Amino acid sequence: xxxDLFSLTVLLGIISSGxxxxxxxxxxxxxxxxSQRSGVLNLGVEGQMILGxxxxxxxxxxxxxxxLGVLAAMGVxxxxxxxxxxxxxxxxxxxxxxxxxxxxxxxxMSNLLFQLxxxxxxxxxxxxxxxxxxxxxxxxIGKLFFDHNILVYLAFLLxxxxxxxxxxxxxxxxxxxxGENPEAADSLGVSVSKVRYFTTxxxxxxxxxxxxxxxxxxxxxxxxGMTAGQGFIAVALVYFGAWRPWGxxxxxxxxxxxxxxxxxxxxxxxxxxxxFAVMMPYILTIFVLTLSRSKYGAPSALTKPFEREG
Amino acid sequence: xxxxxxxxxxxxxxxxxTIAALLVxxxxxxxxxxxxxxxxxxxxxxxxxxSNALAETLVKAxxxxxxGLGICIAYRGNVINIxxxxxxxxxxxxxTWFGLRYTNMPGWLMITLAMLLGALAGAVWGGIPGxxxxxxxxxxxxxTVMMNAIAVQLLNFVxxxxxxxxIQSEKASQIPQTARLEEAYRLPRLVPTRLxxxxxxxxxxxxxxxxxxxRTTLGYRIRSVGQNKFASRYAGIKVERYVIIALMLSGALxxxxxxxxxxxxxxxxxxDGSTSGFTGRAGYNGIVAALFGSLHPILTIxxxxxxxALLVxxxxxxxxxxxxxxxxxxxNGLVVVFVVSSEIWRKKRQQKRLTVAIEDQVFDEFSNEIPxxxxxxxx
Numbered sequence: 001x002x003x004d005l006f007s008l009t010v011l012l013g014i015i016s017s018g019x020x021x022x023x024x025x026x027x028x029x030x031x032x033x034x035s036q037r038s039g040v041l042n043l044g045v046e047g048q049m050i051l052g053x054x055x056x057x058x059x060x061x062x063x064x065x066x067x068l069g070v071l072a073a074m075g076v077x078x079x080x081x082x083x084x085x086x087x088x089x090x091x092x093x094x095x096x097x098x099x100x101x102x103x104x105x106x107x108x109m110s111n112l113l114f115q116l117x118x119x120x121x122x123x124x125x126x127x128x129x130x131x132x133x134x135x136x137x138x139x140x141i142g143k144l145f146f147d148h149n150i151l152v153y154l155a156f157l158l159x160x161x162x163x164x165x166x167x168x169x170x171x172x173x174x175x176x177x178x179g180e181n182p183e184a185a186d187s188l189g190v191s192v193s194k195v196r197y198f199t200t201x202x203x204x205x206x207x208x209x210x211x212x213x214x215x216x217x218x219x220x221x222x223x224x225g226m227t228a229g230q231g232f233i234a235v236a237l238v239y240f241g242a243w244r245p246w247g248x249x250x251x252x253x254x255x256x257x258x259x260x261x262x263x264x265x266x267x268x269x270x271x272x273x274x275x276f277a278v279m280m281p282y283i284l285t286i287f288v289l290t291l292s293r294s295k296y297g298a299p300s301a302l303t304k305p306f307e308r309e310g
Numbered sequence: 311x312x313x314x315x316x317x318x319x320x321x322x323x324x325x326x327x328t329i330a331a332l333l334v335x336x337x338x339x340x341x342x343x344x345x346x347x348x349x350x351x352x353x354x355x356x357x358x359x360x361s362n363a364l365a366e367t368l369v370k371a372x373x374x375x376x377x378g379l380g381i382c383i384a385y386r387g388n389v390i391n392i393x394x395x396x397x398x399x400x401x402x403x404x405x406t407w408f409g410l411r412y413t414n415m416p417g418w419l420m421i422t423l424a425m426l427l428g429a430l431a432g433a434v435w436g437g438i439p440g441x442x443x444x445x446x447x448x449x450x451x452x453x454t455v456m457m458n459a460i461a462v463q464l465l466n467f468v469x470x471x472x473x474x475x476x477i478q479s480e481k482a483s484q485i486p487q488t489a490r491l492e493e494a495y496r497l498p499r500l501v502p503t504r505l506x507x508x509x510x511x512x513x514x515x516x517x518x519x520x521x522x523x524x525r526t527t528l529g530y531r532i533r534s535v536g537q538n539k540f541a542s543r544y545a546g547i548k549v550e551r552y553v554i555i556a557l558m559l560s561g562a563l564x565x566x567x568x569x570x571x572x573x574x575x576x577x578x579x580x581x582d583g584s585t586s587g588f589t590g591r592a593g594y595n596g597i598v599a600a601l602f603g604s605l606h607p608i609l610t611i612x613x614x615x616x617x618x619a620l621l622v623x624x625x626x627x628x629x630x631x632x633x634x635x636x637x638x639x640x641x642n643g644l645v646v647v648f649v650v651s652s653e654i655w656r657k658k659r660q661q662k663r664l665t666v667a668i669e670d671q672v673f674d675e676f677s678n679e680i681p682x683x684x685x686x687x688x689x
């Protein structure tokens with residue numbers, strides 16, 4: 001029944017799952033926002049995510065050490081970020097297409113390694129829920145916002161930190177200037193390539209963490225192709241959020257709330273084919289990308305390799 | 311003489327990039343304790359070892375070539391079409407629906423109509439991101455990826471609901487597939503293997519796309535918009551229109567690729583429910599093939615055969631050495647990365663040649679306008 005959707009329990013359920021589902025998008029999109037602000041479009045997020053998801057899963061399966069799993073996933077993501085950086089900064093390759101290459105590479109590698117090292121579907125015990133003391137006791141809101149696993153809190157905490165770093169610190173200024181006007185930044189003594197390497201490696205690490213949040217916090221399994229396009233959506237959310245961490249948060253929440261709604265529509269057995277429910281977030285993304293003609297444009301030097309004159 | 315040497319070097323770059331990727335693969339195989347020579351010769355044997363193997367390779371190459379041709383057109387117009395997967399799916403859905411709906415037509419008529427309809431559906435699916443890019447400034451990479459996800463859901467919906475094989479819908483298994491097309495509607499086979507007429511059509515279209523791009527006004531305008539949209543607008547070309555046309559043509563060819571999979575290979579639509587269940591990732595691998603063929607329609611023919619061979623051979627390799635065929639997906643990714651990375655040497659040599667030839671400002675402005683577009687015209 002459609003009216004079931006509007007009962008309080010269901011609404012709370014939608015919001016709660018929306019918050020959880022936003023986690024992987026937040027990590028990946030904020031990492032991507034940093035690299036795009038510095039002028040590098042990393043389309044390989046999906047590949048970094050899935051390889052990170054596998055790495056975290058495999059490490060946790062063998063060591064049962066969650067922190068180690070997270071760090072390993074971030075390390076693998078950072079390595080792929082480094083490779084992406086080398087290809088697009090030093091070798092000045094076309095970023096849209098090299099990203100697809102990294103996507104295929106990550107997909108193939110995770111698939112290969114899974115078949116060789118694991119083989120069957122196995123679950124791990126991932127990050128447990130950590131109800132925050134006092135806050136989680138607040139009626140209604142407490143359960144919604146303060147009863148999640150630690151990666152969820154971390155993802156949401158990342159938003160103000162990222163916004164602060166980008167807008168209020170020297171590092172942020174360098175990142176923005178390199179993305180807007182690399183020639184001017186260069187003439188002021190900022191190393192364009194060093195800054196861009198930093199952001200692509202950071203972005204890769206965040207994508208790896210995003211993958212880890214899927215395989216050892218949200219779902220606690222690894223499946224072939226489990227990221228299912230979420231890395232590409234994370235890139236879209238950066239455009240959606242007009243390259244700003246708070247905008248990215250809004251986009252991630254909107255997207256994951258629609259996703260949560262979609263899950264509940266299926267749970268309640270409302271008479272819409274599930275495929276159309278799954279389609280909704282994608283249609284919404286296209287729709288919003290079409291309408292969001294924000295006053296902030298893309299970083300001027302996005303996808304443009306930098307080369308000193310002469 | 312020197313420029314000829316340069317041209318040869320340029321043409322060899324993708325080959326060198328592939329060899330580099332295969333070397334990385336060899337190292338991975340050694341780590342896995344598999345003799346790379348054994349693995350690669352199994353791959354080669356699986357792809358070219360018999361007339362059946364060769365036919366399979368060409369069957370696999372056909373959708374790659376069709377998608378790749380679309381990539382060539384789009385790329386020349388400076389749009390990147392990642393939507394081949396979705397365009398293949400909708401093309402196939404429409405063509406399959408038509409073939410199942412209208413029976414007892416002459417085979418040639420049905421095949422022609424199905425191909426036209428499939429291409430049209432692909433063009434619409436590609437045209438939407440085109441319109442969004444041209445008039446709403448929506449990044450086409452993102453919108454085509456979203457359109458892929460939507461098409462996959464559409465596919466899962468029609469194959470489990472409205473278009474499911476009536477036999478399957480009564481069974482408990484409910485395999486997501488349509489009924490079979492009638493015998494007369496199948497693309498004729500060329501030799502007694504699975505090789506079908508679609509392969510020849512794809513080659514014919516490669517030649518057609520070459521003429522379109524370099525011998526017609528439409529092609530000239532697409533390329534002109536791709537090289538410098540400001541200069542093109544100044545010259546009176548309606549830039550928006552050609553962005554949309556480039557994506558529509560690209561989508562039409564991918565839609566056709568979907569039709570050939572139904573009318574030439576399986577004679578029904580079938581999926582395993584995964585995102586690449588119907589396409590076998592041809593929408594992505596076609597991009598790889600086109601890149602490998604230097605985004606030139608004619609060179610994309612051998613490139614598609616090579617990647618078709620890798621895909622077919624990967625299965626044999628898996629049987630012989632137990633190494634999952636996913637290795638080849640990873641190596642395909644590396645080929646893309648290496649090919650786009652190797653562009654810098656081509657660019658550097660070109661720059662040297664040009665600065666020697668014309669030491670004036672025109673070039674400076676021109677090269678600033680088209681970053682990453684060093685792919686030279688073939689004519």
